[in-house]
Every structure is written in structure tokens, then in C-alpha cells.
Amino acid sequence: MKIGNNMVMELKKSWKGLLIFLIIVLLLIAGFIQAYPSVRAGFEEDLEGQENIEMEIIDENRNVTVKLTWDGWHEKEEVNNYTVLMSNTESFTVPMEKWENIDSPYIEISLEKVEGEVPERYFAVAWEEEERKLVGIESTVDRLEVFQEIWGADITDIRGMISMLWDMWWVLLIGLYLGYVSVNSVAKDFEERRMDIIFSKPISRKQYILEKFTVLSLFMFVLLVITGLVMIGSVGSVGELNTVSSTALFLSTVLSLPIFLVIIAFSILGVVHFKNSKKAIGFSFLIILFQFGLNIVADIAEGLEYLGTYTILSYWDHEAMLVDEVYSMTDIGLIFGLALVILGLTIWLFEKKDIPV
Amino acid sequence: MEKQPVMKIRGLTKKYGDVVGIKDLDLEVYEGEIMGFLGPNGAGKTTTIRTCLGLLQKTAGEVKIFGLDSHEDSIEIRRRTGYLPGDFGMYSELKVKTILDYLLSQSGVSDKSRMKELGERLELDMNRKYGNLSKGNKQKVGLVQAFMADQDLIMMDEPTSGLDPLMQLKCYELLREEKERGKTIFMSSHILAEVEEVCDRVAIIRNGSLQVVEDIDSLKEKMGKKLEIEFENSIDPSLFEMKGVEDFEMDGRRATMIVTSNLDEVIKAVSKQNVLNMSLETFSLDQLFLTYYSQGGNGE
Numbered sequence: 205m206k207i208g209n210n211m212v213m214e215l216k217k218s219w220k221g222l223l224i225f226l227i228i229v230l231l232l233i234a235g236f237i238q239a240y241p242s243v244r245a246g247f248e249e250d251l252e253g254q255e256n257i258e259m260e261i262i263d264e265n266r267n268v269t270v271k272l273t274w275d276g277w278h279e280k281e282e283v284n285n286y287t288v289l290m291s292n293t294e295s296f297t298v299p300m301e302k303w304e305n306i307d308s309p310y311i312e313i314s315l316e317k318v319e320g321e322v323p324e325r326y327f328a329v330a331w332e333e334e335e336r337k338l339v340g341i342e343s344t345v346d347r348l349e350v351f352q353e354i355w356g357a358d359i360t361d362i363r364g365m366i367s368m369l370w371d372m373w374w375v376l377l378i379g380l381y382l383g384y385v386s387v388n389s390v391a392k393d394f395e396e397r398r399m400d401i402i403f404s405k406p407i408s409r410k411q412y413i414l415e416k417f418t419v420l421s422l423f424m425f426v427l428l429v430i431t432g433l434v435m436i437g438s439v440g441s442v443g444e445l446n447t448v449s450s451t452a453l454f455l456s457t458v459l460s461l462p463i464f465l466v467i468i469a470f471s472i473l474g475v476v477h478f479k480n481s482k483k484a485i486g487f488s489f490l491i492i493l494f495q496f497g498l499n500i501v502a503d504i505a506e507g508l509e510y511l512g513t514y515t516i517l518s519y520w521d522h523e524a525m526l527v528d529e530v531y532s533m534t535d536i537g538l539i540f541g542l543a544l545v546i547l548g549l550t551i552w553l554f555e556k557k558d559i560p561v
Numbered sequence: 562m563e564k565q566p567v568m569k570i571r572g573l574t575k576k577y578g579d580v581v582g583i584k585d586l587d588l589e590v591y592e593g594e595i596m597g598f599l600g601p602n603g604a605g606k607t608t609t610i611r612t613c614l615g616l617l618q619k620t621a622g623e624v625k626i627f628g629l630d631s632h633e634d635s636i637e638i639r640r641r642t643g644y645l646p647g648d649f650g651m652y653s654e655l656k657v658k659t660i661l662d663y664l665l666s667q668s669g670v671s672d673k674s675r676m677k678e679l680g681e682r683l684e685l686d687m688n689r690k691y692g693n694l695s696k697g698n699k700q701k702v703g704l705v706q707a708f709m710a711d712q713d714l715i716m717m718d719e720p721t722s723g724l725d726p727l728m729q730l731k732c733y734e735l736l737r738e739e740k741e742r743g744k745t746i747f748m749s750s751h752i753l754a755e756v757e758e759v760c761d762r763v764a765i766i767r768n769g770s771l772q773v774v775e776d777i778d779s780l781k782e783k784m785g786k787k788l789e790i791e792f793e794n795s796i797d798p799s800l801f802e803m804k805g806v807e808d809f810e811m812d813g814r815r816a817t818m819i820v821t822s823n824l825d826e827v828i829k830a831v832s833k834q835n836v837l838n839m840s841l842e843t844f845s846l847d848q849l850f851l852t853y854y855s856q857g858g859n860g861e
Contacts, residue, residue, distance in 0.1 A: 217652050397650035404644035405667035406636045559616040
């Protein structure tokens with residue numbers, strides 16, 4: 205028997221779907237980057253004057269008083285109707301309106317101290333007229349940028365924008381599709397009753413699983429390499445290659461591969477265990493969504509940062525790659541190792557099971 | 562020289578949870594023979610074949626094929642065995658030729674001449690997409706892939722399923738030719754005429770247990786002949802109380818019995834009476850089959 209035959213057959217039967225998906229991904233990536241200049245302009249306009257709040261924190265033993273002042277920002281006209289929104293990272297995307305119809309550009313807020321620290325809070329002041337206009341944002345904690353804190357990066361910077369892309373929908377978009385394709389690559393052999401003939405030839409179950417895994421991994425690798433190159437071209441076309449290096453763009457893209465290898469391995473494990481595509485797709489999607497959700501919670505929930513250790517996504521530190529050009533091969537190696545462990549488990553399980561009719 | 566068993570099954574049991582697929586099966590298939598494996602749906606034919614090929618994990622027992630263990634040496638066994646599953650599919654979006662090339666290559670064979678020859682012989686259009694083929698043509702793809710690597714043992718699960726009568730004959734012809742070439746064939750079927758037509762021996766399975774393994778001719782012989790006689794006058798039934806006569810029944814002047822041996826004595830006993838009519842009928846495989854399946858009160 206020739207090694208790679210199953211890989212070739214997999215490509216022969218599914219190349220059209222894979223190609224269409226690749227084209228969609230590339231169009232989305234290129235479109236996303238092309239949209240960056242206008243997104244940045246929009247944010248800059250929205251955030252105009254964001255530094256115009258002054259904050260003073262007065263510690264009174266147990267409680268903390270925050271004094272916010274924003275006098276003198278609007279010079280043209282007298283504004284006497286402000287709203288102060290308060291949030292921590294958990295609720296920032298839907299901030300609470302704490303104080304409305306304030307007529308004075310000065311407010312004192314009392315916060316309860318938590319374990320001797322000043323509570324981590326964000327305050328946004330908006331000027332109310334026909335539409336709400338942001339006066340500014342301030343934080344009780346000393347961080348780089350409020351938006352950087354929220355999104356994991358400053359999204360007015362292309363690196364932050366790409367980082368947000370990776371965080372928010374890269375793994376979901378690619379991961380869910382890849383989970384679906386991986387499950388079907390094996391499940392269809394069961395469900396379309398090909399397994400008996402495939403395994404009547406001298407091929408081991410181990411080789412079969414390895415070939416399926418390899419062909420899907422190769423597809424992902426090619427997709428990531430092309431995406432990386434398109435990313436460089438696209439970032440270059442909006443004149444931002446002086447902000448982020450081509451190497452960082454390329455490597456931060458390609459080094460997400462081990463995450464996808466884990467998804468492929470989990471998906472194949474699901475099929476081998478359940479012997480049913482619907483259940484296996486459910487299993488695969490559940491793992492992806494759980495990882496995604498856990499990552500979001502770990503990112504934004506106070507006190508739950510440790511959960512990040514349990515998500516594979518946190519081991520792909522694209523921010524460090526894009527901003528500092530630091531590539532932790534240990535982290536990458538760990539996820540890659542995890543993919544191999546799951547693959548080994550899948551082979552072990554498959555060798556013990558009956559081939560279903 | 563005594564023929565060697567190509568397949569040797571001892572105490573083979575396969576359970577699906579609490580459900581028994583086959584139990585304690587003993588069977589030998591010899592080199593160069595065509596062994597028919599008879600049984601109705603659900604009797605355990607497919608389970609036996611799939612367990613022998615390592616597609617199913619056996620619960621107990623031992624299967625040796627070419628002297629190799631079916632579990633430990635499964636790959637080597639499959640290198641030397643062709644298989645036609647009873648129910649199979651293939652890549653419907655691909656051409657038959659592409660599929661057969663792939664399967665031939667998986668068997669480690671590069672010479673495509675036999676594949677082409679079989680395709681032509683079975684009138685299979687290899688340039689059509691598999692998904693567009695009729696059931697009969699799909700079965701032809703199955704037959705071609707089972708024989709194209711020219712292996713020593715061919716296992717077939719319902720080989721003529723979906724084939725038209727003409728193609729069925731071509732298939733029988735192919736089976737006989739393969740046998741002539743020294744190949745061993747183990748085929749399951751529920752079509753009795755087919756087994757009678759091509760098989761040397763038959764194994765009958767019922768509810769997962771083997772009922773009988775016999776040479777077809779001697780099996781018929783063992784089953785005896787049905788003798789029906791119409792006498793001129795009533796006779797004394799004790800006349801036929803002798804060795805080799807079973808199931809004697811008398812209905813007026815008409816007597817029926819199964820004669821398993823001692824036919825000469827029976828004829829002599831008959832000759833002492835005035836006989837109006839007499840018939841001696843050999844059991845067909847159909848009757849044999851029904852006899853075995855009605856045993857135990859669970860004829861399927």
C-alpha cells in the first residue's frame with residue numbers, strides 16, 4: 205500500500221469545498237485590513253478628548269473616594285448635562301449608567317476597597333445633547349490604554365486591530381469550519397459505508413487516522429501561510445508595515461496552527477468515539493465554543509484570569525508576537541504536544557473499536 | 562496430498578454488548594475450494610466475515626488465515642485477501658476509475674491490466690461517476706475491486722446482490738475460473754441456487770451458531786430421498802420398519818417416507834406388494850435449508 209493514498213483521496217473528494225473556504229477566508233482577511241483606516245478614523249473621532257478627565261483618588265482607610273473633573277473641555281458652549289458611566293472589565297461592554305443629569309463637571313464617587321487595593325473601575329463621562337458625546341474615559345488602575353485593557357490591544361493601532369481579529373472570530377470562524385470538515389472526513393467514510401472496503405486493504409487504523417490528520421493539518425498550514433502572506437500584502441497596502449513587521453504578521457498567523465491541530469485531533473476523536481457525525485460535530489463545536497468562552501471570561505473577568513491557563517488559546521500569544529515580536533516556542537510546543545496526545549488517544553481508541561457498518 | 566486449510570476458525574464468538582452475533586463457531590475453508598456460507602438475514606454471516614478480516618474485534622476464539630492470526634497479522638492477511646462487502650459505498654463524486662486506482666494502489670499492486678480486464682468483462686463503464694451508477698453497476702465495482710489484486714483468498718458477502726441474471730451467470734463463471742486458478746473463495750449467500758451452482762461445500766449458520774458443514778452432494782445424500790408409493794391395496798406399515806427409513810406416513814393406500822440408506826431393502830419390500838405408482842425425489846438445497854432452519858422451532 206502506498207502511504208498518502210488516503211490523503212490524496214481526501215483532497216480529491218473535498219478540494220472544492222476547501223478551496224471555496226480558503227477564498228472566503230482570504231477575502232475576509234483582506235477586507236478586514238482594508239477597512240482599518242476608516243475604522244481608525246471613526247475611533248479617533250469617537251475618542252477625541254478622551255484624556256480630558258482628571259481623576260483623583262483619596263483613600264480614606266477603608267473606602268476610596270474618586271473625584272472626577274472635566275471642566276473646560278467644551279469651550280464653545282456651556283454644557284450642563286453629563287452622564288457618568290462606571291464599569292469594571294466584566295461589564296465594560298455594557299457599562300452601567302451610574303449618575304445621570306449631572307450639571308456640574310465635578311463628581312465624587314465612593315468605592316469600597318477590596319483587599320487593600322483601589323478597586324479596578326473605569327469611568328466614562330458623556331456629554332448629553334441630541335446624541336451622547338464622549339467626554340473622556342479614566343481608569344483607577346494604571347494601564348496603557350483603556351481600550352487596550354478591554355480589547356487586549358489598542359484597536360486604534362493596526363496591531364490591536366489584528367489582535368482583536370484573532371481573539372474575536374479567527375478561532376471561531378476557522379475552528380468551527382475545520383471541526384466540521386475534520387469530523388466529516390472520517391464520519392463520511394462510516395456513514396457512506398466506505399470503511400469496509402477501505403479497511404479490507406492492507407492499511408492499519410493508525411495509518412488511516414494519521415493520514416486524515418496530516419491532510420487536514422497540511423490544508424490548515426497552507427491556509428495559514430497564504431493568509432499570512434495576504435495579511436502582509438494587505439497591511440502593506442494600507443501603509444502600516446512601519447507599525448508592524450512582516451515577520452510578526454506572518455508568524456503570528458502561522459503559529460496559530462497548533463490550535464487548529466488540537467481542533468482537528470479533537471474532532472477526529474469525537475467521530476471515533478461517537479461513530480456519528482452529528483454527535484461528533486456537536487462535541488467538536490462544544491469544545492471550540494467552550495475554549496472560546498473560557499478565554500473571553502479569563503480575559504475580562506476580575507479574579508478569573510487563572511482560567512486562561514486552561515484555554516489553548518492563551519498559549520498563542522499573538523499580542524506578544526505582533527507588538528513585541530516575542531514568539532514563545534514553549535507555549536507553541538505545548539499546544540502541539542496536546543494535539544499529538546489527543547491524536548495518540550484517538551488511534552488507541554480506534555484500534556479497540558469495531559468498524560461500524 | 563491433503564489440502565491445507567486457508568481459513569481455520571476455532572470457537573469464534575462475537576458479542577455486541579449483550580447481543581450475541583456469532584457463538585463458538587468452528588470452520589475450516591480449504592485451499593482451492595468455494596465454500597458457501599448460508600443463512601438468512603441476521604444469522605451471523607456478515608459478522609463472521611468481518612471478524613475474520615479484523616473489521617470487528619472478536620470476543621473469543623481464534624481465526625487463522627494463511628496460518629496467520631486474524632488480529633495480530635490482520636494487515637498481512639488483508640494483503641492476501643480480496644473482500645466484497647455485502648453493503649458498501651464509495652466516493653460518489655469520483656469516477657469509478659479513480660476509485661479503483663486508489664483501491665488497487667492500497668493493495669500494493671501497480672499493474673492495472675487485471676482491473677481493466679475485469680471491468681471489460683463485467684461491462685463496467687469506468688469513466689462514470691460512482692454516484693451515478695445503478696445498484697447493479699455499483700456491485701460490479703465491488704466485484705472488480707475484490708478480484709483485481711489477484712489475491713489468494715476472496716471473501717464475499719452476497720456477491721450477486723443487485724446483479725441482473727446475465728451478470729449473475731458471469732459472476733458464477735468468474736468464481737469457477739478463480740477456483741480453477743487455485744484461489745480459495747468464501748462466500749455468504751442466502752440464494753440457495755447460487756450456492757448449489759458454484760460451491761463445493763456449504764456451511765449453514767442459524768442464530769449465530771453453525772448448524773452443519775458439508776460437501777453439498779454428501780449433504781443431499783445424508784438428507785436422504787423422499788419416497789412416495791401408491792399401493793393397490795392397504796399394506797401393513799410394519800413392512801417398512803427397518804433401518805434407513807424415517808418419517809413413514811400412511812394415508813389410505815399412499816405411503817411416504819424418507820429413505821436415508823438401505824434403499825435396496827426398501828425396494829425389495831415394496832416389490833412384494835402391488836404398486837400403482839411410485840416416485841423417488843432427491844432433496845433440493847431449498848428443502849435442506851428449510852429443514853435446518855426449522856430445527857429448534859426458529860426457522861427464519
